[in-house]
Amino acid sequence: MINFTFVRTTTAKAAVGLVTKEKNARFIAGGTNLVDLMKRGVTAPERLIDINGVPLKQIELAGDVLHIGALASNSAVAEHELVKLHFPLLSLALQAGASQQLRNVATVGGNMMQRTRCGYFYDTTMPCNKRAPGTGCGAITGYNRMHAIFGTSEQCIAVHPSDMCVGLVALDAMVVLAGPKGERKLKFIDFHKLAGTTPEKDNNLLPGEMIIRLEIPLNKVAANSHYVKVRDRASYAFALVSVAAGLQLQGDKIVDVRLAMGGVAHKPWRLLEAEAFLKGKTATEANFKAAAALVMKNAKAYKENAFKLQMAPNTLIEALNLAKSKA
Numbered sequence: 001m002i003n004f005t006f007v008r009t010t011t012a013k014a015a016v017g018l019v020t021k022e023k024n025a026r027f028i029a030g031g032t033n034l035v036d037l038m039k040r041g042v043t044a045p046e047r048l049i050d051i052n053g054v055p056l057k058q059i060e061l062a063g064d065v066l067h068i069g070a071l072a073s074n075s076a077v078a079e080h081e082l083v084k085l086h087f088p089l090l091s092l093a094l095q096a097g098a099s100q101q102l103r104n105v106a107t108v109g110g111n112m113m114q115r116t117r118c119g120y121f122y123d124t125t126m127p128c129n130k131r132a133p134g135t136g137c138g139a140i141t142g143y144n145r146m147h148a149i150f151g152t153s154e155q156c157i158a159v160h161p162s163d164m165c166v167g168l169v170a171l172d173a174m175v176v177l178a179g180p181k182g183e184r185k186l187k188f189i190d191f192h193k194l195a196g197t198t199p200e201k202d203n204n205l206l207p208g209e210m211i212i213r214l215e216i217p218l219n220k221v222a223a224n225s226h227y228v229k230v231r232d233r234a235s236y237a238f239a240l241v242s243v244a245a246g247l248q249l250q251g252d253k254i255v256d257v258r259l260a261m262g263g264v265a266h267k268p269w270r271l272l273e274a275e276a277f278l279k280g281k282t283a284t285e286a287n288f289k290a291a292a293a294l295v296m297k298n299a300k301a302y303k304e305n306a307f308k309l310q311m312a313p314n315t316l317i318e319a320l321n322l323a324k325s326k327a
Helices: 012-021 034-039 074-079 081-086 088-095 100-105 108-113 164-170 272-278 285-296 308-324
Strands: 005-008 025-028 047-050 059-062 065-069 174-179 182-187 210-217 224-230 241-250 253-262
Touching: 012 025, 012 047, 012 174, 012 210, 025 034, 059 081, 065 081, 074 081, 074 088, 074 100, 074 108, 081 088, 088 164, 088 224, 088 241, 108 164, 108 210, 164 241, 164 253, 224 308, 241 308, 253 272, 253 308, 272 285, 285 308
Parallel strands: 005 047, 025 047
Antiparallel strands: 059 065, 065 210, 174 182, 174 210, 224 241, 241 253
16 A cells, blocks of 8 residues: 545535545545555555545435435435335345445445456456556456446446445435536436446546435335345345335336346446336236346346346346335
8 A cells, every 4th residue: 555645624615625636636434445445556546535524424304305415324324214214225225235334334425436346356466447447357258257247348347336326226316416616416327337448437427526415306116115135145245136126006006116236237227128118017927027028138148147147137026026015
């Protein structure tokens, strides 16, 4: 780990000003991912700007929209009564991620900013276009069991590791950002990027911007929602495949539906085509299977992860059945 300077700040404006002045500066809050990357030599910021003193820990309703500050801990969000009441899908997704100790420290903003856990990305002796553009992707012809089946490119097949983000993309969240030119809002579905030809770019943040809060509009899928995570062990393991599913039902009729997958793409993967197919239909096993088939039509597997071609649709069907069963 190289030497770096450490600065504390108590306002978003000051934090943005500091990071704008120095190209190789990074914000730090919980540091549960950033510190690991620094220890392994994957990243080497010359200045860390501690934003823990910025008042961004709120979890509150503003009319029909829930506001969650970027510095609210994963545990605080998962356990908050407003979240459990109105957005149990988000609570379940957060509880499926990491360990309790890490959730106590990790922040919402940091969770959104975490980088892939691809072994080639973490190993500085191996080729990785995300870590070192132009060096190649070791995973494509190497060990790729955990890797993507949707939205891949010849440059990168890494997956986004967050459970929380899978829930948020299904809930139509908005991201509020602060930057040198003031605040702006971005749809959560547009926050993260596919790898494309620039896998080193994980998101659509502009230079100097920081995450201020999330805004999640109230919906009517809370009563019938579930999060299913398939992983190698029951705790502290990243998803092979995960599914966030929420249904608004009138009897057996699906009035609204929210679906997203994790562990399958470079970003949280919203299943918009399956949602459109299911709206207005009855919540039957046959329709769930048909929706799953639609999801998989553009999937592409690699040598070690072909099992995901069966695991992904099966997990989606399971999540839909579990969500329906809460009626």
